[in-house]
Amino acid sequence: MHLVTIGKPNVGKTLLLINLAAYLGLSEVRLEMPDGEGGQQVKRLSLDRARRDLMSWSAPRTRAIQTAIIETLVGRQRIRLVAIDTPGIHEGIASHPDQRHLVALTLEWLIRAPMIVHVVDVSAVGSQRPEAPGPLDLALAQYGQRLPGYIVVANKMDKLGSLEGLRAIRDAYHEVPILPVSCITRRGFRDLKQWMLHMVT
Amino acid sequence: MATRDVTPGSPEEILHWVEQGRLAPDEAVLWLAQVTKATEAKRDRTDSTEETADAVLAELDRMVGLSEIKRVVHDIRAFVEVQALRRGAGLQVNQQTWHMVFSGAPGTGKTTVARLIGRLFKALNVLPKGHMVEVERADLVGEYIGHTAQKTRDVIKRALGGVLFIDEAYSLARGGEKDFGKEAIDTLVAAMENYREELLVILAGYPDEMAWFLNTNPGLMSRFPIRLEFKDYSAVDMVHIARRMVRERDYILSQDAEQGLLTLLSDNEGYWHKNAGNARMVRNLLEHAIRRQAVRLVGRNIPLSRHDLMTLTWSDFEGGLD
Numbered sequence: 217m218h219l220v221t222i223g224k225p226n227v228g229k230t231l232l233l234i235n236l237a238a239y240l241g242l243s244e245v246r247l248e249m250p251d252g253e254g255g256q257q258v259k260r261l262s263l264d265r266a267r268r269d270l271m272s273w274s275a276p277r278t279r280a281i282q283t284a285i286i287e288t289l290v291g292r293q294r295i296r297l298v299a300i301d302t303p304g305i306h307e308g309i310a311s312h313p314d315q316r317h318l319v320a321l322t323l324e325w326l327i328r329a330p331m332i333v334h335v336v337d338v339s340a341v342g343s344q345r346p347e348a349p350g351p352l353d354l355a356l357a358q359y360g361q362r363l364p365g366y367i368v369v370a371n372k373m374d375k376l377g378s379l380e381g382l383r384a385i386r387d388a389y390h391e392v393p394i395l396p397v398s399c400i401t402r403r404g405f406r407d408l409k410q411w412m413l414h415m416v417t
Numbered sequence: 418m419a420t421r422d423v424t425p426g427s428p429e430e431i432l433h434w435v436e437q438g439r440l441a442p443d444e445a446v447l448w449l450a451q452v453t454k455a456t457e458a459k460r461d462r463t464d465s466t467e468e469t470a471d472a473v474l475a476e477l478d479r480m481v482g483l484s485e486i487k488r489v490v491h492d493i494r495a496f497v498e499v500q501a502l503r504r505g506a507g508l509q510v511n512q513q514t515w516h517m518v519f520s521g522a523p524g525t526g527k528t529t530v531a532r533l534i535g536r537l538f539k540a541l542n543v544l545p546k547g548h549m550v551e552v553e554r555a556d557l558v559g560e561y562i563g564h565t566a567q568k569t570r571d572v573i574k575r576a577l578g579g580v581l582f583i584d585e586a587y588s589l590a591r592g593g594e595k596d597f598g599k600e601a602i603d604t605l606v607a608a609m610e611n612y613r614e615e616l617l618v619i620l621a622g623y624p625d626e627m628a629w630f631l632n633t634n635p636g637l638m639s640r641f642p643i644r645l646e647f648k649d650y651s652a653v654d655m656v657h658i659a660r661r662m663v664r665e666r667d668y669i670l671s672q673d674a675e676q677g678l679l680t681l682l683s684d685n686e687g688y689w690h691k692n693a694g695n696a697r698m699v700r701n702l703l704e705h706a707i708r709r710q711a712v713r714l715v716g717r718n719i720p721l722s723r724h725d726l727m728t729l730t731w732s733d734f735e736g737g738l739d
């Protein structure tokens with residue numbers, strides 16, 4: 217079963233996947249990355265290493281579509297998820313063809329994946345930063361409205377101003393599930409896990 | 418592509434437009450929502466069974482004018498169904514190819530009919546998907562040797578299972594023997610052989626240019642056995658189209674507006690205007706009239722009724738052709 221994280225740049229898509237993997241009891245992630253020309257490269261990374269290598273602190277870091285296999289036992293049940301981490305999408309038409317290509321690939325996963333985790337940075341509502349929720353997020357929420365496998369993760373709930381942001385998002389996005397989460401404090405991870413299990417089974 | 422007022426019809430097309438820089442991501446997502454919802458609604462309506470040929474043909478029949486084309490498409494449907502029955506009865510069947518040439522001016526319904534044919538062939542089990550990919554020369558022809566074949570193959574891959582609609586197809590033969598357009602044609606012809614059951618190609622363009630194109634490429638003649646001619650709309654048809662277009666936008670035409678339009682369009686029918694006889698002309702006229710109506714209404718100081726807000730009068734249209 218495929219799960220895709222999608223959203224604007226720097227909202228925490230990659231960290232969410234890594235910390236979720238940890239929460240589910242995994243000690244490493246297996247990453248499949250395009251190796252430039254056509255092939256796939258498979259890497260095993262400890263979660264600490266993954267955090268360091270795959271995330272951005274200031275500049276956007278996810279530059280290609282990354283696939284992480286999450287296999288775990290829940291109770292007696294083995295679940296296998298293929299998590300797709302996509303590069304953040306900026307508003308507007310990108311000037312570089314390669315970037316537009318990445319956007320198209322990301323949107324292709326939006327159509328294909330049965331589980332869509334749309335990550336928004338609620339602490340950035342109203343700011344001018346690239347991670348601030350915008351027209352793209354509104355469009356995604358509209359896209360997700362009728363899909364059973366769509367959920368909005370309102371991320372960075374540990375940050376100042378996130379409560380107001382959460383409220384604003386709840387007012388603006390209609391008829392979609394919105395889950396407050398923090399990748400730092402792990403608030404909301406239990407619910408996220410529940411949701412995933414529900415989807416898988 | 419400012420002159421091509423088309424909307425994307427399939428997810429494939431939307432993604433392609435994103436790559437081309439024709440759509441911003443948020444617009445693309447909204448289109449995707451609409452397109453995928455439409456296909457789901459269709460699925461829901463018939464309760465997880467597919468759209469029927471009757472439904473598609475009914476939609477075709479609701480189009481204004483196009484009587485000859487409607488007849489041919491109904492014939493095609495009959496033929497396909499009888500062939501299927503014959504196959505079921507163990508009788509010999511014709512190996513029919515369905516590739517088509519649509520000749521006609523822009524705005525005469527070619528794209529809309531092509532989409533319907535894709536859906537019809539899906540309903541009749543001739544094509545597995547029935548979606549449509551719409552391209553023109555620039556999408557097929559590259560900059561250097563080998564590039565064209567690659568680009569054309571990519572386009573074909575997107576179209577597999579459905580319809581490949583090549584607008585202004587004659588421009589592929591524009592540059593003569595040395596031009597890469599020839600490479601595109603050759604690649605296309607090869608693909609038509611390889612994917613017999615999975616691809617329907619429609620070449621479209623102005624009548625004269627398409628006739629010249631087929632004459633200079635005799636190999637194509639036999640590969641595109643079905644020819645549909647999209648005639649310019651008559652004045653009466655165009656008023657009919659105008660009526661539908663205003664209704665979609667929550668406007669109505671006053672009596673004098675209908676009469677005036679009919680006179681304007683019959684006086685000039687087919688003669689002097691570059692858009693004469695096509696739906697684009699109607700759309701331009703309407704857009705002009707809608708703006709003029711707004712100006713007329715704000716100029717008045719009395720309260721406006723719903724009827725006032727909806728009605729386009731002849732004075733809104735006058736002078737709207739340039």
Ligand SMILES: Nc1nc2c(ncn2[C@@H]2O[C@H](COP(=O)(O)OP(=O)(O)OP(=O)(O)O)[C@@H](O)[C@H]2O)c(=O)[nH]1
Nearest residue numbers: 225226227228229230231272276277278304372399
């Ligand atoms: N305070 C706080 N910071 C977070 C949280 N989640 C992510 N971050 C930070 O946000 C920044 C971006 O995180 P990433 O996971 O790289 O974001 P991304 O969405 O994958 O970014 P792109 O790949 O560039 O699109 C990092 O500095 C994270 O530490 C959170 O819940 N709370």
Ligand SMILES: [Mg+2]
Nearest residue numbers: 229230277278
């Ligand atoms: Mg990332």
